[in-house]
Amino acid sequence: MLKVENISVSYGHIEALKGISFTVEAGEIVALIGSNGAGKTTTLSTISGLLRPASGRIVWKGEDIQKAAVETIVASGLAHCPEGRRIFPGLTVLENLISGTASRPNRKAEIDEDLALVFDLFPRLKERIKQGGWSLSGGEQQMLAIGRALMSRPSLLMLDEPSLGLAPIVIEQVFERIVELNKRTGLAVLLVEQNSAMALEVASRAFVLETGTVTLSGPAATLANDPRIREAYLGG
Secondary structure, eight states: OEEEEEEEEEETTEEEEEEEEEEEOTTOEEEEEOOTTSSHHHHHHHHTTSSOOSEEEEEETTEEOTTSOHHHHHHTTEEEEOTTOOOOTTOBHHHHHHHTTTTSOOOHHHHHHHHHHHHHHOHHHHHTTTSBGGGSOHHHHHHHHHHHHHTTOOSEEEEEOTTTTOOHHHHHHHHHHHHHHHHHHOOEEEEEOSOHHHHHHHOSEEEEEETTEEEEEEEHHHHHTOHHHHHHHSOO
């Protein structure tokens, strides 16, 4: 479904990504793990068109997209839920969700169907449908950000640090919904996450990024038991 081939990205003279490659197949959850500054967020931003690679290819559903406009990429079924949630100020929960439909035809029946899915996954959002999105708790804002991304009807959802700043019990709830969504709809997920233990628990495959380079890859369960991963990311 998604093939990243040898992409390099620089910020001025600083090379953030150094020829990384990986794939995401239909219906699977793939994790990108690594420490701060490893290049995880840069990777997602490059795939979604917010950054342009200096070299390499990004192939999405058989088409090169490394030069495509952001709105074209979203309309093609690739959604990016950014780090920090980025809830629109001044908009209600419902208005934030509806903003996620900007890239698709405005068919009320389909939008109502997608809202029903979001509210089924995240009942708290339905309870707070008229409340300002910025006034929600951190966990509720993360649910809203994921719900907004789902409103574009993606076939691949990219999640950037969904556990950031959340209490452990809320992190569990968010990850449970991610797994449920994947199982119920077959939605593929590319997950960037510093909580490596949780990421490896829910993913089928994983790639380890270190200073802009993929250093390890394989089945998530295998990496979770790799002594190098346990020492560096899982607390020994």
